[in-house]
Amino acid sequence: MRLKISLLKEPKHQELVSCVGWTTAEELYSCSDDHQIVKWSLLTSETTQIVKLPDEIYPIDLHWFPKSLGIKKQTQAENFVLTSSDGKFHLISKLGRVEKTVEAHCGAVLAGRWNYEGTALVTVGEDGQIKIWSKTGMLRSTLAQQGTPVYSVAWGPDSEKVLYTAGKQLIIKPLQPNAKVLQWKAHDGIILKVDWNSVNDLILSAGEDCKYKVWDSDGRPLYSSQPHEHPITSVAWAPDGELFAVGSFHTLRLCDKTGWSYALEKPSTGSIFNIAWSVDGTQIAGACGNGHVVFAHVVEQRWEWKNFQVTLTKRRTMQVRNVLNDAVDLLEFRDRVIKASLNYAHLVVSTSLQCYVFSTKNWNTPLIFDLKEGTVSLILQAERHFLLLDGGGIYLYSYEGRFISSPKFPGMRTDILNAQTVSLSNDTIAIKDKADEKIIFLFEASTGKPLGDGKLLSHKNEVLEIALDQKGLTNDRKIAFIDKNRDLYITSVKRFGKEEQIIKLGTMVHTLAWSDTCNILCGLQDTRFTVWYYPNTVYVDRDILPKTLFERDASEFSKNPHIVSFVGNQVTIRRADGSLVHISISPYPAILHEYVSSSKWEDAVRLCRFVKEQTMWACLAAMAVANRDMTTAEIAYAAIGEIDKVQYINFIKDLPSKESKMAHILMFSGNMQEAEIILLQAGLVYQAIQININLYNWERALELAVKYKTHVDTVLAYRQKFLETFGKQETNKRYVQYGEGLQIDWEKIKAKIEMEVAKERERSSSNQSSQNTGLKH
Numbered sequence: 001m002r003l004k005i006s007l008l009k010e011p012k013h014q015e016l017v018s019c020v021g022w023t024t025a026e027e028l029y030s031c032s033d034d035h036q037i038v039k040w041s042l043l044t045s046e047t048t049q050i051v052k053l054p055d056e057i058y059p060i061d062l063h064w065f066p067k068s069l070g071i072k073k074q075t076q077a078e079n080f081v082l083t084s085s086d087g088k089f090h091l092i093s094k095l096g097r098v099e100k101t102v103e104a105h106c107g108a109v110l111a112g113r114w115n116y117e118g119t120a121l122v123t124v125g126e127d128g129q130i131k132i133w134s135k136t137g138m139l140r141s142t143l144a145q146q147g148t149p150v151y152s153v154a155w156g157p158d159s160e161k162v163l164y165t166a167g168k169q170l171i172i173k174p175l176q177p178n179a180k181v182l183q184w185k186a187h188d189g190i191i192l193k194v195d196w197n198s199v200n201d202l203i204l205s206a207g208e209d210c211k212y213k214v215w216d217s218d219g220r221p222l223y224s225s226q227p228h229e230h231p232i233t234s235v236a237w238a239p240d241g242e243l244f245a246v247g248s249f250h251t252l253r254l255c256d257k258t259g260w261s262y263a264l265e266k267p268s269t270g271s272i273f274n275i276a277w278s279v280d281g282t283q284i285a286g287a288c289g290n291g292h293v294v295f296a297h298v299v300e301q302r303w304e305w306k307n308f309q310v311t312l313t314k315r316r317t318m319q320v321r322n323v324l325n326d327a328v329d330l331l332e333f334r335d336r337v338i339k340a341s342l343n344y345a346h347l348v349v350s351t352s353l354q355c356y357v358f359s360t361k362n363w364n365t366p367l368i369f370d371l372k373e374g375t376v377s378l379i380l381q382a383e384r385h386f387l388l389l390d391g392g393g394i395y396l397y398s399y400e401g402r403f404i405s406s407p408k409f410p411g412m413r414t415d416i417l418n419a420q421t422v423s424l425s426n427d428t429i430a431i432k433d434k435a436d437e438k439i440i441f442l443f444e445a446s447t448g449k450p451l452g453d454g455k456l457l458s459h460k461n462e463v464l465e466i467a468l469d470q471k472g473l474t475n476d477r478k479i480a481f482i483d484k485n486r487d488l489y490i491t492s493v494k495r496f497g498k499e500e501q502i503i504k505l506g507t508m509v510h511t512l513a514w515s516d517t518c519n520i521l522c523g524l525q526d527t528r529f530t531v532w533y534y535p536n537t538v539y540v541d542r543d544i545l546p547k548t549l550f551e552r553d554a555s556e557f558s559k560n561p562h563i564v565s566f567v568g569n570q571v572t573i574r575r576a577d578g579s580l581v582h583i584s585i586s587p588y589p590a591i592l593h594e595y596v597s598s599s600k601w602e603d604a605v606r607l608c609r610f611v612k613e614q615t616m617w618a619c620l621a622a623m624a625v626a627n628r629d630m631t632t633a634e635i636a637y638a639a640i641g642e643i644d645k646v647q648y649i650n651f652i653k654d655l656p657s658k659e660s661k662m663a664h665i666l667m668f669s670g671n672m673q674e675a676e677i678i679l680l681q682a683g684l685v686y687q688a689i690q691i692n693i694n695l696y697n698w699e700r701a702l703e704l705a706v707k708y709k710t711h712v713d714t715v716l717a718y719r720q721k722f723l724e725t726f727g728k729q730e731t732n733k734r735y736v737q738y739g740e741g742l743q744i745d746w747e748k749i750k751a752k753i754e755m756e757v758a759k760e761r762e763r764s765s766s767n768q769s770s771q772n773t774g775l776k777h
Contacts, residue, residue, distance in 0.1 A: 025283075
């Protein structure tokens with residue numbers, strides 16, 4: 001990825017340009033110390049002077065009123081705030097008319113910023129004051145006051161906090177009074193510029209110590225650059241939070257959100273005092289010290305999938321290369337390309353007006369449809385369909401271009417969603433809520449309605465990243481997520497009535513990805529790269545989970561690596577310095593998944609015998625129990641030396657009735673309640689009591705015996721035997737109550753138990769014979 005710079009031969013301004021701001025993706029306003037406000041039209045390459053300000057107004061900062069997030073869409077901004085050196089700020093219309101001038105600070109007003117909703121304006125000045133104003137320019141409050149000039153300010157993603165500079169310190173102050181203020185030393189020189197992104201919640205700072213730095217919203221350092229030759233005078237996030245730009249003397253740099261640099265350009269600009277990204281995130285404008293306005297286009301983005309590599313060569317041109325036969329195709333578009341995604345044998349490209357869907361089998365005939373809004377901020381793909389996200393909503397389309405659904409929930413803000421907070425599979429859409437970060441919304445892909453009985457997935461901590469598995473049946477769909485403590489959890493997506501368990505898979509997990517071909521999960525765990533070959537093991541037999549993992553040392557990826565993709569058995573990881581590392585994992589677990597999904601148990605056993613690996617046998621054991629194939633489970637458990645489980649499986653196989661077998665398989669997986677329900681529904685009350693006795697669940701065993709008026713003496717007998725073994729006295733009041741004056745006759749109890757077992761056998765054989773009769777007819 002690099003920047004394509006365009007700079008006029010002669011500057012349009014006579015003095016230094018102090019600030020720039022985009023109205024649309026094709027139109028920019030610039031203000032200069034020559035008192036002119038100039039409009040730049042990129043479509044016609046024309047510049048027009050909008051207004052010449054009075055001589056006493058020297059502009060310092062400009063910020064356009066945000067487009068409304070409500071139903072009535074404004075296609076472009078209509079007015080802006082301009083701060084100036086005489087201590088005032090001015091509300092100016094698009095046509096250059098000064099609507100209002102407000103005395104704001106003693107000394108220059110160094111920065112002014114609208115919040116995301118456009119309901120409040122924050123200004124900071126040389127007098128060290130931070131003031132909040134209403135939309136119409138009425139003073140609401142003075143948020144803070146300090147002894148040093150405040151050079152830059154930014155709103156938090158939820159417009160509830162303000163970040164500002166104080167010499168070498170950064171301060172985050174909430175608008176609520178008495179809330180905790182966060183302050184830390186960020187640079188060794190005065191901080192000149194800050195920016196806070198609403199999508200990734202990260203903070204940028206630039207200072208006179210010639211460094212730029214990336215921080216999280218708690219003030220933890222994520223990246224610090226090497227010192228440059230000159231102070232860094234400007235930084236700005238791209239709207240989607242994936243990139244940021246850095247400006248200095250004769251320097252413009254394009255960086256990834258993790259800090260490493262994509263491209264460095266050295267245009268003859270003098271210092272770049274202000275950087276603005278266009279709404280669609282495809283181009284940058286810089287306000288230059290020598291009167292120029294520099295424009296830079298982001299080109300040469302790359303997308304890779306299997307043997308295809310797609311490169312954006314120009315604004316409207318893509319090159320597709322097949323690395324197997326070196327075939328090259330050129331794709332031309334009518335408008336400039338904004339976003340693209342290559343996955344599942346399809347390339348989806350959104351331009352400013354249309355969406356193109358290409359199949360990797362045929363690059364010549366794309367499917368084209370018009371977009372509702374235009375500035376697509378995210379494209380996600382699944383095998384059957386893809387999802388587009390813009391400022392107006394979330395839209396799901398099939399690869400044939402058919403609109404499928406548009407999920408919605410109260411208070412949904414699509415402008416702050418990204419690939420970590422939205423996930424798509426063939427049947428489900430998951431969205432992490434921003435208002436309450438502990439909640440995940442789940443939607444049916446085909447209808448856009450809430451999944452199951454409409455219950456939300458709620459976790460005890462804030463969720464950071466979510467990912468749906470891609471294969472298998474809808475009923476078995478699982479979602480994995482990482483919470484604020486960096487713990488990895490997995491849970492079922494289907495939520496009917498009963499509360500699904502949320503089970504922890506790992507700790508200190510920084511990044512995760514599901515394979516696109518089968519339900520294998522990989523993640524970077526502290527200093528290890530871990531692959532969960534069969535994450536469902538946690539629902540079947542948690543004891544053997546460690547045996548189903550593959551782990552290797554991850555120290556070679558340096559700190560803060562990120563998993564880019566997991567295609568087939570190839571995992572691509574981006575290191576903190578921007579380099580890509582490819583890891584191949586064993587292809588055998590994927591083949592095992594395939595065999596099991598098509599119930600080829602003999603082939604699965606044969607494969608495990610061929611590979612001779614414990615992880616494969618452990619995966620097969622869990623898969624077999626999950627699919628109720630106890631014969632295969634017995635072979636697999638024997639192979640990993642779990643003799644106690646082999647014995648239990650043999651005991652299950654010898655049980656007389658189908659219900660008993662089912663109940664014990666559920667107990668094998670730890671689902672005690674479900675096992676009991678199955679037995680009670682089948683009328684096997686004694687068996688339900690017996691499993692509670694075996695698990696020393698004495699309270700429940702007595703409760704069932706009393707409720708169904710049977711085997712009370714049996715429960716009391718077993719309880720007495722248990723107490724005698726440990727030499728203890730009965731202390732449970734209920735047992736004391738029912739055991740009063742009761743003589744225990746073991747002969748009688750054994751006879752009762754034998755009768756129950758015989759009854760169950762008889763029932764089972766009569767059921768079998770009636771089924772056979774039905775088949776004959």
